[in-house]
Amino acid sequence: MFEVIFLQFLNGLDKGAAYALIALGLTLVFGTLGVVNFAHGALFMLGAFCAVTVRMFLTMETVTIDPTKLSPWGSPLEVREPLVQAWLGDFGAVLVNYSVPFSILITIPIMLLVGIALERGIIKHFYKRPHAEQILVTFGLAIVAQEVIKSIFGPNPIPQPMPTDLRGAADIGAFLGMQANVITYPLWRLIYFVFSAVVIAGVFAFLQFTTFGMVVRAGMADRETVGLLGINIDRRFTVMFGLAAVVAGMAGVMYTPLLPPNYHLGMDFLVLSFVVVVVGGMGSLPGAVAAGFLLGILQSFASMTQVKAIVPGIDQIIIYLVAVVILLVRPRGLLGRRGVMES
Amino acid sequence: MPTTFMSRNDLLLFLGFTIVVLAMPIWLAPFGAGYPDLLQRFMIYGIFAVGFNILFGLTGYLSFGHAAFFGVGSYTAVWSFKLLTLDAIPAMVFAVIVSALFALVIGFLCLRRSGIYFSILTLAFAQMSYNLAYSVLTPITNGETGLQLTLNDPRVLDAAIGQTFVGQPVPTLFGQQLSGYAGFYFCAGFLILAFFFAQRITGSPFGMMLKSIKSNQTRMQFTGFNTRPYALSAFVISGMYAGLAGALLAVTDPLAGAERMQWTASGEVVLMTILGGVGTLVGPVIGAWIIKYFENILSALNDNILARFWSFLPDGMADFMVTVTSKFVGDGWHLTLGLLFVIIVIFLPGGIMEGVRRIAAAVRRSGTPAAKTQTQPAE
Known part of the structure; x- marks a missing residue:
């Protein structure tokens, strides 16, 4: 019994990690700029499609016809070789194999630019407008991003293979000194969890231990005073928007092997x-992370057959149900601050 | 004006609206939209948007879950067709009652919070309904296939009066089939009624209460008013409008699917209202018409039509223009919608009605420079 529960707990972690990463970025934007960003999911998707694009470039092939050999059908054998492999040899092959982690390096600057352009171009003009209008304009942007991607990459999901070495499953049970082969867990999910933990820790450390982060935190608490002290807080908040976009983008890149992006x-x-x-809780970073993992794990437990036998359909609605209950009994969410978004 | 039933402006607006709606088959024909199928959808989504505006436009509560009531209305109407009778009137009555009950329960819970929390709560309830309709409630909703009429439905009332049907059953009104223009005028009658009630509500003391909730709820509470019953009434009324629209959609096309309840469908009605003009009476209807019109026109365009359109250009340039514009039409018409929407929210937050008002004000100013009082047109 313990094994079953532990396994479900693990299963919830990777989805929870994705929720936590997206929610972290959303909260960051809300806490700094006070903007409700409905386009944040689109940033997650853009990150995923950065990975798709990188792989498309990496797998461009040259086709040469080898006249000395014949294919099984009797025609001259076509030799396909990825260009990268032709140029860089073995390193190129490794690059193709590890295209997903490699895409992160390219995704970071792209998402930073996208984020900053978005903030400077459009979101900037909405600070003083009502929240309803912020929701609406970002919702419109999300539709635009989604449709642009659809017209470029088509409507079907594009599977992204994970690196061959990381395909198997990790025997976590044996690692923890339990019976072998009872608790096994796909390696990539484990990597995703560790990756998100590192990113979350990085964001918190950045906010907590750097001067830049200190100024940003001060700005979140009292923007006006920080501005009066002669600090250009707007520029820092723009960077924070870029950072939130990068977090969402990276979360999207690493999620592609788990769920083919469309x-x-x-x-x-x-x-x-x-x-x-x-x-x-709106505006609480630890709250966002905690709630992300909590809901991911709850969802995983709700999709157990034993649970579904008791309450049919619970796996479909658990997250919303929990949200409704929490909002009704704890109006500010788990860790929300007083007076945030209560008009 | 307590002595007269309606002020002169209201009466003119209502009469004008009625004439425009009833004459739609005539004046929309040159635009290629003068056929009943599309006109029916104009009416139905017009009702939906008018109802949504009673909540969002008057009280300022932004609901992201109104499609749930629309879907509930559709399902109820189809069940009434299946179990009781193919007549449209009972179906509409049941649909409105059931969606009102839904709205009462959901509104009672959601209205405990305001602002973004309210939006998320309504979204959560709508997504729950959608997910349940797809999975566990399949016996009621028929899941992915959608609920539809069959020959061997019981239809108790029809059977009692010995009415039988040959072929695929279709909804009727007192034995008259509601297809084509009959269906359009049936829906048009409801849109005019819906508009009339919305107009009465907006002008009534109750409407004033709703507007004051939007402008300053705290002050209302300090004055001694309990605002929640008012907001809840507005929520239920707009839920009933959504249910009515859903039922009408089931009348014109007796097939109810769960995708009607998805949150993108809720987003669509928000778009309609914003595009036309939040808080105005005719704005949401116009927004609904424009979106449905362009959905129909743009999504029907394809590369061949575009090639003909650009054929006056030199070859290379024509090909280029076809490639560019084809991204915005056909399947890609949502891209046009999204862009249009972003532009509207950025430059014209009041929607089309604000644009009209600005133009009207500019014309009046240039026409009579001496006029010093700019009266706001009645909303």
Whole structure:
């Protein structure tokens, strides 16, 4: 019995990690800029499609015809070789194999630029407008991003293979000194969890231990005073928007082997991560992370057959149900601050 | 004006609206939209948007879950067709009652919070309904296939009066089939009624209460008013409008699917209301018409039509223009919608009605420079 529960707990971690990463970025944007960003799911999706694009470039092939050999059908054998492999030899082959982790390096600057351009271009003009209008304009942007991706990459999901070495499962049970082969867990999910833990820790450390982060935290508490002290807080908040976009993008890149990305990936995750943010408490970073993992794990438990036998359909609604209950009994969410978003 | 039933402006607006709606088959024909199928959808989504505006436009509560009531209305109507009778009136009555009950329960819970929390709560309830309709409630909703009429439905009332049907059953009104223009005028009658009630509500003391909830709820509470019953009434009324629209959609096309309840469908009605003009009476209807019109026109365009359209350009440039514009039409018409929406929210937050008002004000100013009082047109 313990094994079953532990396994479900593990299963919830990777989805919870994705929720936590998206919710972290959403909260960061809300806490700094005070903007409710419905386009954040689209940033997650854009990150995923950065990985798709990188892989497309890496797998461009040259086709040469080898006249000395024949294929099984009797025609001259076509030799296909990825260009990267032709140029860089073995390193190129490794690059193709590890395209997903490699894409992160390219995704970071792209998402930073996208985020900053978005903030400077459009979001900037909405600070003083009502929250309803912020929701609406970012919702419109999300539709635009989704449709652009759809017209470029088509409507079907594009599977991304994970690196061959990381395909297996880790025997966590044996590692923890339990019976072998009882608790096994796909390696990539484990990597995703560790990756998200590192990113979350990085964001917190950045906010907690750097001067930049200190100024940003001060700005979150009292923007006006920080501005009066002669600090250009707007520029720092713009960078924070870029950072939130990078976090969402990286989360998207690493999630591609688990779920083939398609154009409505962003919308699918957006609704859930908004629920996560609200459950965690608007404007609370630890709340967002905690609620992300909590809801991911709850969802995993709710999809157990034993649970579904007692309450049919619970796996479909558990997250929303929890959100409704929490909002009704704890209006500010789990760790929300007083007076945030209560008009 | 307590002595007269309606002020002169209201009466003119209502009469004008009625004439425009009833004459739609005539004046929309040159735009290629003068056929009943599309006109029916104009009416139905017009009702949906008018109802949504009673909540969002008057009280300022942004609901992201109104599609749930729309879907509930559709399902109820189809069940009434299946179990009781193919007549449309009972179906509409049941749909409105059931969606009102739904709205009462959901509104009672959601209205305990305001602002973004309210939006998320309504979204959560709508997604729950959608997910349940797809999975566990399949016996009621028929899951992915959608609920539809069959020949061997019981139809108790029809059987009692010995009415039988040949072929695929279709909804009727007192034995008259509601297809084509009959269906359109049936829906148009409801849109005019819906508009009339919305107009009465907006002008009534109750409407004033709703507007004051939007402008300053705290002050209302300090004055000694309990605002929640008012907001809840607005929520239930707009839920009933959504249920009515859903039922009408089931009348014109007796097939109810769960995708009607998805949150993107809720987003669509928000778009309609914003595009037309939040808080105005005709704005949401116009927004609904524009979105449905362009959905129909743009999604029907394809590369061949575009090639003909650009054929006056030199070859290379024509090909280029076809490639560019084809991204915005056909399946990609949502991209146009999204762009249009972003532009509207950025530059014209009041929607089309604000644009009209600005133009009207500019014309009046240039026409009579001496006029010094700018009266706001009645909303």
